[in-house]
Amino acid sequence: MQLSGxxxxxxxxxxxxxxxxxxHTNNVAVGRMAAQHLxxxxxxxxxxxxxxxxxxxxxxxxxxxxxxxxxxxxxxxFEPPTFVLFPDxxxxxxxxxxxxxxxxxxxxxxxxxxxxxxxxxNLCRRAGIKMPDEVALIGVENDDLCSLQCPVPLTSIDxxxxxxxxxxxxxxxxxxxxxxxxxxxxxxxxxxxISRHSSDVLAITHAEVAKAMRYIHDNAHRPILxxxxxxxxxxxxxxxxxxxxxxxxRTPCQEIQRTHVEFAKTLLDNPELTLTAIAIQSxxxxxxxxNRTFRRWAKCTPGExxxxxxxx
Numbered sequence: 401m402q403l404s405g406x407x408x409x410x411x412x413x414x415x416x417x418x419x420x421x422x423x424h425t426n427n428v429a430v431g432r433m434a435a436q437h438l439x440x441x442x443x444x445x446x447x448x449x450x451x452x453x454x455x456x457x458x459x460x461x462x463x464x465x466x467x468x469x470x471x472x473x474x475x476x477x478f479e480p481p482t483f484v485l486f487p488d489x490x491x492x493x494x495x496x497x498x499x500x501x502x503x504x505x506x507x508x509x510x511x512x513x514x515x516x517x518x519x520x521x522n523l524c525r526r527a528g529i530k531m532p533d534e535v536a537l538i539g540v541e542n543d544d545l546c547s548l549q550c551p552v553p554l555t556s557i558d559x560x561x562x563x564x565x566x567x568x569x570x571x572x573x574x575x576x577x578x579x580x581x582x583x584x585x586x587x588x589x590x591x592x593x594i595s596r597h598s599s600d601v602l603a604i605t606h607a608e609v610a611k612a613m614r615y616i617h618d619n620a621h622r623p624i625l626x627x628x629x630x631x632x633x634x635x636x637x638x639x640x641x642x643x644x645x646x647x648x649x650r651t652p653c654q655e656i657q658r659t660h661v662e663f664a665k666t667l668l669d670n671p672e673l674t675l676t677a678i679a680i681q682s683x684x685x686x687x688x689x690x691n692r693t694f695r696r697w698a699k700c701t702p703g704e705x706x707x708x709x710x711x712x
Contacts (some may be wrong), residue, residue: 423568425559426587427456431463431510433557433593434538438508439471440658442604442613442648443536445504449496449520450512452479457512460540464510471649476503497523505534506603514539514546514556521550521598532601542594555599558591592665592709608635609643616656620663623683626652660684661697668706675702 438446446468450457457479465475478499480492500523503509511517517539521531529535531552539546542558567588574580602617604610612629619628629652630637644652664682667673673681679690679702694702 423564423571423586423588425456425564426589427459428463430540430557430559430590431460431465432467433590434460434510434540435464435467435471437538437555437593437595437599438510438536439468439649441508441536441599441601442610443506443508443601444473444603445507446473447476447478447503447507447509448512449478449509449516452481454512460510460512476507493519493523496520497527500524500529500535501527503535505529506532506536506601507534508536508538508599508601508603510538510540512540514541514543514554517554517556517598518546518549521552521554525551532598536599536601536603538593538599542591547596550598552598553596555594555596557593560588560591563591564588592669604647606643606647608633608640609647612640612644612652613648613655616652616659619683620659621681621683623685624656624660626656657693658697661694664690664694664702665698665705668702669709671706671710675706678702 435446446464448461448464450461452458461477461479465477468475476499478496480495496519500520509520511520517537520535520537523529524531524535531537537552537554539554539556540559542556547554547556567586571580571582571586575582602610602613604613611633615629616624626637626640630640633640635643641651644650644655648655650658660683664678664684667678667681675690676687679687682690684690684693691701694700694705698705700708
């Protein structure tokens with residue numbers, strides 16, 4: 401079945417029999433996105449803050465844990481029964497603070513929504529836990545009001561609410577005017593992960609690899625060669641490549657390409673920039689190389705990615 405060109409799929413999780421079909425965020429994709437962001441930062445200790453009674457929290461948790469498990473990591477979980485409505489209630493605060501202090505550091509934490517991340521940030525500050533050096537936080541929803549309440553600008557996953565609203569209106573129009581009666585749920589992929597200071601951690605203990613990674617991330621806007629990474633680094637190219645593969649799971653060349661592509665994605669939001677301009681501003685030597693590399697890492701062309709972004 402198709403709805404406006406988008407596949408209608410069963411939502412993951414157990415829904416009440418009386419639940420009518422509707423439009424929802426793909427929470428599995430949310431969990432995967434958060435896990436990949438923290439893994440790319442070199443984080444090796446992970447945790448999830450959620451609400452055991454909320455289905456969307458369960459879905460984000462399970463996907464986050466599964467993605468980490470595939471990479472060989474486990475995840476600590478904090479889910480008190482009353483946390484869903486009152487993350488900053490006194491009893492929850494005491495439990496949460498003890499849990500935050502008990503986590504091995506540095507730790508990367510996915511909070512099931514932004515308000516919970518605000519509560520965690522405030523407790524980290526009171527407990528003397530440094531952010532993002534000791535705790536890197538990711539929220540969900542990209543709520544502007546929550547961002548204003550955060551001592552440290554919050555990294556958050558945008559849920560593409562505009563796209564959900566548009567598709568919901570399409571569905572309602574079809575139900576009213578054509579008598580359509582859906583029986584399954586449409587899952588809308590989340591938007592972007594908006595990276596801010598709360599997850600700006602480079603949790604890599606190997607000094608030379610950390611230095612090379614920082615160089616790559618700081619120079620994502622210009623061409624980078626592997627020789628640039630060893631020029632002022634007391635390590636041979638071969639040794640750096642071995643350690644990169646061991647610690648990051650990618651070669652230095654692959655990490656350079658991946659970082660250029662991620663930087664290009666942030667520029668593709670701007671409709672005034674041509675694809676050629678974006679290629680140059682994100683460190684690629686030519687549009688052809690940009691197109692080829694982007695497709696390899698993003699599984700679509702830059703133009704296709706831009707179209708998806710503009711539809712959200």
